Amino acid sequence: MSEHHEQTFCSKYIFSTDHKVIAKQFLWLGLFFLAFGGFQALLIRWQLAYPEQPLPWYLLGNLFYEGGLMTPDHYNVLFTMHGTIMIFWAITPMLIGAFGNFIIPLQIGAPDMAFPRLNMISFWTMFLASIVLLASYLLPEGAAAGGWTSYPPLSTPVGGIAGEGQTLWTLALTLAGTSTLMGAINYIITVVRMRAPGMTYFKMPLSVWGLWLTSIMNAIFVPIIAAGLILLLLDRTIGTQFFIAGGLATVEGGDPLLYQHVFWIFGHPEVYILILPVWGIVSELLSVFSRKPAFGAKVTAICMCTIVVLSSIVWGHHMYTTGMSPLLGKAFMFLTLLISIPSSIFFLNWLGTLWRGNLHFDPPMLFAMGVIWVFGLGGLTGLYNATVTSDIYLHDTMFVVGHFHYTMAASVLFGGLAAIYFWFPKMFNKKMNPLLGKIHFWVSFIPLNYVFFNMMVTGYAGQHRRLYNPSEYEFLVPISDLNISITTFAIILGFSQLIFAYNFINSIINGEKAEANPWKANTLEWTLEGPIPHGNFATTPTVYNGPHEYSNPAVKDRDWIAQSEPMPT
Amino acid sequence: MVKNTMQLWLKKIKSKAQWTAWGIWYIDPPKDVSLDGYRIDNVIQYTDTVITIYFSLVILALIFFIFKYRARSGHTAVYDKGDSKKHVMATIAMGLLVFFSIDVVIETMSFRDLKEAFWNFPKGENVLKVEVMPQQFAWNFRYAGPDGAFNTDDDVVPALNQMHIPVNTPVLIQIAPFDVIHSFFIPNFRVKQDATPGMVNTMWFQAVETGNFEIACAELCGNGHYRMKGYLTVESQEAFEQWLADNAPQEDEEDEWDDWDAEVDEGNREIPEEWGWTWKEIQ
Numbered sequence: 001m002s003e004h005h006e007q008t009f010c011s012k013y014i015f016s017t018d019h020k021v022i023a024k025q026f027l028w029l030g031l032f033f034l035a036f037g038g039f040q041a042l043l044i045r046w047q048l049a050y051p052e053q054p055l056p057w058y059l060l061g062n063l064f065y066e067g068g069l070m071t072p073d074h075y076n077v078l079f080t081m082h083g084t085i086m087i088f089w090a091i092t093p094m095l096i097g098a099f100g101n102f103i104i105p106l107q108i109g110a111p112d113m114a115f116p117r118l119n120m121i122s123f124w125t126m127f128l129a130s131i132v133l134l135a136s137y138l139l140p141e142g143a144a145a146g147g148w149t150s151y152p153p154l155s156t157p158v159g160g161i162a163g164e165g166q167t168l169w170t171l172a173l174t175l176a177g178t179s180t181l182m183g184a185i186n187y188i189i190t191v192v193r194m195r196a197p198g199m200t201y202f203k204m205p206l207s208v209w210g211l212w213l214t215s216i217m218n219a220i221f222v223p224i225i226a227a228g229l230i231l232l233l234l235d236r237t238i239g240t241q242f243f244i245a246g247g248l249a250t251v252e253g254g255d256p257l258l259y260q261h262v263f264w265i266f267g268h269p270e271v272y273i274l275i276l277p278v279w280g281i282v283s284e285l286l287s288v289f290s291r292k293p294a295f296g297a298k299v300t301a302i303c304m305c306t307i308v309v310l311s312s313i314v315w316g317h318h319m320y321t322t323g324m325s326p327l328l329g330k331a332f333m334f335l336t337l338l339i340s341i342p343s344s345i346f347f348l349n350w351l352g353t354l355w356r357g358n359l360h361f362d363p364p365m366l367f368a369m370g371v372i373w374v375f376g377l378g379g380l381t382g383l384y385n386a387t388v389t390s391d392i393y394l395h396d397t398m399f400v401v402g403h404f405h406y407t408m409a410a411s412v413l414f415g416g417l418a419a420i421y422f423w424f425p426k427m428f429n430k431k432m433n434p435l436l437g438k439i440h441f442w443v444s445f446i447p448l449n450y451v452f453f454n455m456m457v458t459g460y461a462g463q464h465r466r467l468y469n470p471s472e473y474e475f476l477v478p479i480s481d482l483n484i485s486i487t488t489f490a491i492i493l494g495f496s497q498l499i500f501a502y503n504f505i506n507s508i509i510n511g512e513k514a515e516a517n518p519w520k521a522n523t524l525e526w527t528l529e530g531p532i533p534h535g536n537f538a539t540t541p542t543v544y545n546g547p548h549e550y551s552n553p554a555v556k557d558r559d560w561i562a563q564s565e566p567m568p569t
Numbered sequence: 570m571v572k573n574t575m576q577l578w579l580k581k582i583k584s585k586a587q588w589t590a591w592g593i594w595y596i597d598p599p600k601d602v603s604l605d606g607y608r609i610d611n612v613i614q615y616t617d618t619v620i621t622i623y624f625s626l627v628i629l630a631l632i633f634f635i636f637k638y639r640a641r642s643g644h645t646a647v648y649d650k651g652d653s654k655k656h657v658m659a660t661i662a663m664g665l666l667v668f669f670s671i672d673v674v675i676e677t678m679s680f681r682d683l684k685e686a687f688w689n690f691p692k693g694e695n696v697l698k699v700e701v702m703p704q705q706f707a708w709n710f711r712y713a714g715p716d717g718a719f720n721t722d723d724d725v726v727p728a729l730n731q732m733h734i735p736v737n738t739p740v741l742i743q744i745a746p747f748d749v750i751h752s753f754f755i756p757n758f759r760v761k762q763d764a765t766p767g768m769v770n771t772m773w774f775q776a777v778e779t780g781n782f783e784i785a786c787a788e789l790c791g792n793g794h795y796r797m798k799g800y801l802t803v804e805s806q807e808a809f810e811q812w813l814a815d816n817a818p819q820e821d822e823e824d825e826w827d828d829w830d831a832e833v834d835e836g837n838r839e840i841p842e843e844w845g846w847t848w849k850e851i852q
Contacts, residue, residue, distance in 0.1 A: 072792040147789045153766055154749040160705055160791045246766025247704075247747040256750060256765050290638070295651030296660060321752065322763045323770035326688045330680060337672040345664040349651065351627065352660065354634040358646035361639070369631065376627050380620040383671060389679040390612045392687065393598075393759045396752060396787040460613075461596045462756035464787045468795035473783055475599045475756055482596065551646040559646065 007534075015124075017116035018534045019101045022123050024427065026097030027420075029123075029130065030090050035501075037085035040078050042494045045451075047075055049480075049487035051469035058495075072468040076145035077165070079466055083148025084169065086409065087274070088176050089130060094416050095277045096180070096218070097126065100187055100211045102427060106525035106532070107205050109196025109541045109564070114189040122182035129175035136168035144169035147466060149263060152243035152256050156235045159248075170233045177222045177229070184218035187211060196524070196564075198543030202298055203563070205523050205547040209301050210280020213308050217273050221266045221312070228262035257322060264315035272311040274408055275375075278415030279304060279346065282368045284547070285418055286350055288521045289365035290357030291559050293548035296349045303342035303349075310339050320391045329388050336386040343379055347372075358551070358559070362519070363437030367418035370445050371411050374452075378406030381456060399459025405452045417444075417500070424504075425518050429530035430511030436503040443496035447489040454486045520560045523547050527562050599756040602782070602803070604775040605686040606759035612678050619671045690773050690851055691739035699732070701744040702844050703751035703764050706793030708732070708784060711845050712813060720845040727816045730799045732784065735809040736776050743849060745769045752788035755801060761787055769849050776803040 016022060039059075046055055047070060054068035055061020061068030070078070101119065105112055113119045136143040141163025146155035153159045155166050191212045195204070204212075234240040241254040279300075287294035294300065316324060316332030324332075350372055359365070381403045384390045394400060417440075424432050461479045463470055470476045470483065517526040524541055541564035551559045554568055561567065601607060638644070651657075683689075700711040700719055710732045714723035727733070734740050744753055746764040753772070754761045762772040784799030804812070 072795065076789070076792060076794075145792070151750055151789070154789065154791060159749050244766070245768075246745070248749075248766065255767060257768070290646060291640075292646040293648065293650040295649075296657060297650070298652055299657055299660065321761050322765060323768060326683060329683070329688075333676060333679065337668070337676055340672050341664050341668050344667040345660050347627075348660045348663050351630055351634070352651045352656070354631070354638065356647040356649065357634075357638050358640050358644055359635065359638050361635075369635075372631060373628070376624055380624055383616050383620065383675065384613060387612060387616070387675045387679045389609050389682045389687065390616065390675075392761050393609045393613070393756075395761055396754070457596050460598055462599050462785075464754060464785055466789045466794060468792075470795075472796050472798060473785060475783055479596060548650070551648045553648055 015120060017112070017120050019105050019113045019116065019119060020427070020532060020534075022119050023098045023100075023102035025123050026093040026101060026126070027427075029126065030092075030094030030098060031504075033085050033089035033130070034094065035497075037082050037090050038494055038497065040082040040085070042491055043070070044075070044078050044082060045487040045490040047078075047468065048470060049484040051471055073142065073145060073161075075468045076147075076161075076466070077142050080144050080147050080150075080169075084144070084173070085133075087148065087270070088173060089133065091274050091408070091412050091416070092176070092180060093126060095274065095412065095419070096211065096214060097123070097183060099207075099277065099281070099416075099419050099423070100183065100215070102423060103205075103525065104187055104190055104208055104211055105194070106426075106528070106536060107208050107523050107547075108191060108194065108199050109524050109537060109543065110190060110194035111535045111537065111540075113186050114194055115186050118182050119186050122179045122186065125175055125179035125182065129172045129179060132168055132175060133172035136165045136172070139163050139165050139168070141165060149267070150232070151263075152232060152235065152259050153246070153248050155232060156241075156244055156248075158244060167233070167236045170229050170236060174226055174229045174233065177226045180218050181222050181226075184215040184222070187215035188219060191215075196537075196541050196543050199563075202301065203543055203546045205280075206283040206294060206297060206300060207277070207280040209304060210276045210278070210283075213304055214273050214276040217269050217276070217308055217311070221269045221273070224262060225266035225270075228259055228266070232259065260319055260322065261315070264318045265312075268315040268318065269308075269311045271404070271408060272307060274412050275415075276304060276308070278371060278375075278412050281415055281419050281422075282371045283346070283350065283353070284523075285364050285368040285422055286353045287548045287550060288422075288519055289360045289362060289368070290353050291360070291550045292353060292357040293546075293550060294349070295352030295355070296345075297546070297548055300346045300349045303346040306342040307339060310335065310342070314339065317386055317391070320388050321395050333386060333388050337383070340379075340383070347376065347379070361438075362421075363432070363434055363441060364418045364422035364519075366438060366441040367414045367421065370414040370441065371418065373445075374406050374410035374414060374449070377449075377453070378403060378408075378411055381406065394459060396465050397459035398463045398465060399456045401465055402452050402455030402457075402459060405455065410448055410452055413448075414444075420504070422519065423525075424507070425514035426525055426528075426530060426532075428508050428511070429514055430507050431514045431518070432507040432511065433503050436499055440496070440499045440503065443499065444493060447493035447496070450489040451486050451493060454482055458482060458486070520558070522549055522560050522563050524563055527564055601757065601759060602776055602778040602780065603758040603760070604777055605682070606757075608678075608682040608686055609759040612675055612682070615678065616671065616675055619674075623667065623671075690771060691741060691775075695738060696773075697734060697738050697740045698848060699734075699740060699742050700845055700848075701732075701742055701753060701764070702747055703744070703753065703786065703790075703797070704747040705749065705791050706786070706797035708753075708797070708799040709844065713848075714813075714817065719848045720843070723818060724845055725813050725816050725818070727812075730784075731802075732799060733802045733804060733809055733812045734776060735806045736779050736803050738806070739773055739775045741771065741773045743769050743771055743846075745846065747844065749790050750788050751786050751790050751797070754785045754787035755782060756785065757782045763788060769846065771849075771851060779803045779805065 143165040145161050231242045243256050243259045244254040283294050314336040317336045458479050463476050516529045543563050544566045545563050549561050555561045702709040707729045712725040713719050714725050744764045751764045758774045760774045782801040784801050786797035
């Protein structure tokens with residue numbers, strides 16, 4: 001890939017087929033929606049703490065709502081779009097789009113993705129999906145308001161929500177799924193076919209393992225949700241009744257429960273689709289900053305594979321209260337609880353990596369260790385929801401909200417931020433300010449835990465989800481103080497992200513030039529001098545070592561050795 | 570805001586009684602007034618205790634490692650891949666320990682509770698049967714009336730959102746919504762059951778105390794979801810029977826239906842007057 005013709009601005013930065021440029025495009029898209037969705041979260045929190053009081057100036061209430069007051073339909077739009085945007089437009093582009101694109105070819109020693117043009121189309125499909133999604137805000141009745149799960153019949157035209165926001169939501173999500181699918185096929189083929197000589201599967205860094213397994217799951221499960229969404233789209237547009245039954249149906253045979261099955265057959269694996277890249281990246285970063293091989297790396301990889309398999313047969317635990325047959329309920333509970341075995345094993349491997357290491361607390365390491373904390377809590381609190389009896393009480397309460405924010409929001413956000421701090425020098429050839437990075441960690445970590453932990457507490461106190469005004473219920477009056485303090489911390493958490501935004505943008509513009517291997521890491525991307533040209537490696541590297549040969553006594557004078565460097569004998 | 574947070578903390582520190590109630594959870598759930606709600610509380614409490622222990626161990630290890638193995642001059646890492654048989658066996662053993670000490674225990678508890686209580690629907694003469702039909706955004710209840718059969722002329726259909734049950738009597742509920750999915754949630758009874766269009770779901774509970782409790786809709790059902798609230802009154806058998814008699818259908822039914830419709834909030838659909846169904850026997 002050495003002979004590259006003259007590139008115009010357009011082919012270099014906009015319709016580029018270079019995986020590194022596409023990675024940055026996905027990163028910007030993801031960061032934009034992360035800020036957008038995060039801001040919506042603050043509006044939701046305001047409403048829960050100060051129901052029906054005008055939004056304050058710093059939440060720009062007057063800009064969005066008349067007199068700064070939101071109505072129930074505004075509120076329903078907020079949490080629907082917050083969930084949708086965070087999952088499909090923030091986390092997915094950031095972790096899978098950006099880091100999947102950036103690190104897979106570089107870490108396996110490939111010149112680019114297997115299908116560079118498909119890769120470009122994948123981004124632009126996502127861009128189109130974003131426009132469709134944002135356009136729904138311009139509709140007179142506003143965007144979708146059926147919750148991020150959009151259960152029919154509520155999400156069908158007869159469900160009682162006015163406007164076509166839900167139609168655009170369904171269309172946008174189908175497009176985003178198409179984009180994800182194109183990316184997934186690309187990543188899978190790239191990993192299978194384009195590894196450098198010597199790069200066996202178990203010599204691949206765990207970050208590539210995580211992204212690869214995620215892509216396999218995406219390729220299997222995204223088509224399932226796409227089928228469900230297309231049926232829903234037909235219900236919305238041409239008057240079919242796949243998901244309509246009961247008093248609203250005019251023909252027989254529709255079944256709302258079918259949608260729930262289809263949704264969660266995809267929806268549960270989706271949780272692992274989002275978290276697997278983080279597991280891989282965290283496993284890798286802990287090894288780098290402990291200057292020690294990843295503890296039981298092979299076992300960690302096998303555990304991740306086991307979880308991939310198990311995650312596809314546990315979706316029923318989202319539906320315990322739907323009137324499921326007792327036999328199914330018990331089977332799903334048993335299968336779900338089985339996941340705790342591989343999860344605990346690789347979790348212990350993380351601790352094993354730190355054990356007897358030489359720990360350097362740079363910002364990526366702080367965030368990676370933050371993941372140990374938040375994922376530990378998120379994983380353990382999953383037990384309440386996996387068990388049918390406790391789930392009868394806790395299902396659809398704020399407990400579930402707190403739990404999945406620990407696993408999906410906190411773990412994934414910290415994993416993504418760790419990845420940004422870690423690969424920033426390679427992506428932008430500049431250094432980020434480490435002091436601001438450390439401050440950013442602490443001002444995120446403390447309020448984040450306060451917010452998500454206490455969400456679970458309010459759920460335990462009985463506060464159910466998606467309430468426009470919790471003070472409608474007498475049994476929720478005792479926790480109104482708690483709701484206020486959660487909101488206070490949520491606002492601190494939200495605004496402290498400005499430190500990161502400043503550090504990120506300022507470092508790109510004014511940052512010091514970064515050296516080629518600032519973290520003294522072994523993987524192949526750090527052997528390249530930046531800026532990395534289109535086509536990556538001048539000569540295809542040969543891989544001799546695994547990715548985790550830190551503090552190997554055979555190497556003298558330093559505690560690392562690049563994967564492409566023969567081990568001294 | 571900051572002041573409120575401070576006040577909350579102060580209140581917590583002052584109230585010594587509350588200190589004793591602190592598990593990892595420092596707020597109590599609504600008072601349990603049901604026969605079997607304690608089972609759910611027990612599972613939750615057991616899980617609380619064990620995960621607190623395990624999480625504390627993880628955090629202690631983390632703090633110890635941070636202190637002991639921090640990078641400093643003269644300190645190096647031990648080259649150890651952790652893939653020796655001993656290490657792999659140790660991690661697998663610890664994984665299994667977690668599984669057997671938490672998962673297997675709560676699963677056993679849960680299986681037993683489902684078998685003995687939640688999925689063991691009561692039978693017999695003593696059982697009060699109620700049909701529930703949620704709609705956007707209200708609860709409709711139907712009692713069989715003197716003939717003991719549903720969907721007949723003597724069915725008792727009280728005012729919207731009003732449910733009365735006698736204390737110490739098993740209540741068996743069949744629930745099917747009119748329009749979209751709702752979920753019947755009584756926090757004080759720890760019960761929750763989705764109502765999905767096109768199917769009739771069954772649940773049961775039994776009150777052990779009299780009083781007034783709130784019924785909430787736990788599944789998003791539209792813009793009025795947050796105010797879809799019902800009122801459950803638990804009273805003595807005599808009071809309940811009196812209430813049933815008071816609500817028996819009148820000759821001049823039309824007027825009552827008109828009032829009843831007026832109570833449904835604006836934007837709600839009209840629903841058919843005859844919404845009941847013949848009781849579905851459980852096999």
